[in-house]
Amino acid sequence: MFSRRDMLAVSAAGAMVTANAARAASFGNPDEPPQGAVNAKAPGNLKDPGPQSEALGKQFPSAQFPPATDVGGMPMDWASFNNAPKRVQNGGWARQVTQADFAISDTITGVNMRLTAGGIRELHWHQAAEWAIMTYGSCRVTVLDAVGRPYVADVNEGDLWYFPAGQPHSLQGLGPDGCEFVICFDDGDASEFNTLLVTDWFAHTPPEVLAKNFGVPAQTFARIPLQNLWIFQGTLPGDLASDRAAVSKTGRVPPHPFIFRLGTSAPAKQSKSGDMRVADSSNFIVATSIAAALVTIRPGGVREMHWHPNADEWQYYIKGKARMTVFNTGPNAMTMDFNAGDIGYVKKNLGHYVENVGDTDLQFVGVFRAPRYEEISLSDWLTHTPPALVAQHLNIDEAIIAKWPDNGPGVMPNS
C-alpha cells in the first residue's frame, strides 16, 4: 500500500498510472496523521457498541463516520433551534441560540419566533441591531428612525427587515395564521429575553412623572400592566394604508425602506444547480451591520468551495439536508450535517463548501456581521492565476485547469 507521500513522489516522477492506482486506494488522509476510518484495520475498530441515541446519531452521519479527508479537531460549528427551549406566551413563542449556547458564535445571536394572527411582539428596543428573515406567513412591522420618522410595512415569506440598534419597533402576526421568522442580532451576547420593553418602563416610572411627561392626569395610568407583556395576543390591525396614514402626522418618511424582499429579488448568481440572492447595504441600504446570502441548491449540487474575507458566516438551514466541511490551517477539517431548523457557523476566512445530500432542494441563509457581502471563490482564484503556477501546485494538467469554472458560479455543477 502506498502512503500519500509515496504516491506524490511517484507522481512527480511521472509514473502516473501507478500513482493513480495508489490514489484510488489511499486517497484521503491515510498517513499523516493516521486519522479516519480509512486507517481502521483492527477487528471491531468501527463498531460503536453504545450506549447511544439512534435517532440523534442518524442525523449526524458525517460525525459518526467522517470522510477520510477530515483531520484534527475544530470547535463545534453546529447548533439548532430544534432543541432550544421555547418561551411560550399567549400570542406566540420564541427560542434563541446565543453565544452562551453556541460558543463559536460571537458575532450573532439567533432567535426563532412565532406570532399568531394578531399576536404582538411588544413595542421595544435594544442595544443590538436586528435583522430578520420571514420563513412562514406574514407580519406587520413598525419602527421609528433616529430622527423621528415613522415606518410601517407588511412582510411576507422570504422578506427581510432590519432595525438599527436603539430604534424602537414592534411586530404583529397577520392573517390567516400569523407568522414564523428568524432574527439575528449583530452581537453574540444579545438576548431576545432582555430587551427594553415599553410596558416595563411605564410600570417603573413614578405616576406623577408619567403625568408630567404626557401632559395628562396621573389617573390616566391606573390600568397599565405591572408586568411586561413581551408577546401577547392582540386584535388584527386594519389595512396597511390606514396604519401608515395614522402615523404620518408630519408627513416625514424614512428615505430608505426597513424591509427588503430577498426571496423574490433577482439572483446575484445562478447556475443549473442553484442560485444565490444577496442583500447588503448596497441594495438594502439601511442594513449597515448585516449582510445576507439566501442560497438554494438542487439535489446533488454544491455551494462551491469559498471563504469570506470580511466576516464570520452564521447559517440558518430553512429546508433540505446539507453537509459542510470547514477547513482551517493545521491542517484541520471538520464535516457536519445540517437539517431544517439547524444553525451552522464558519469563522471568517475559513474555507468551506455546502453540499445538498438530500433528494429535495436545500435552502439556507448565510448571515454576516458586515456592511457588504464578500466571498473568495476557490475556482475563481485558481482560474485567475497563471495556469502553469497552479499546475505545479496540484499536479494537474493546465488543459484540465482551463475547464474549471472561471466565473464564480456560486453553485456547482453548472452544466
Ligand code: MN
Ligand atoms: Mn427587536
Ligand code: MN
Ligand atoms: Mn459561505
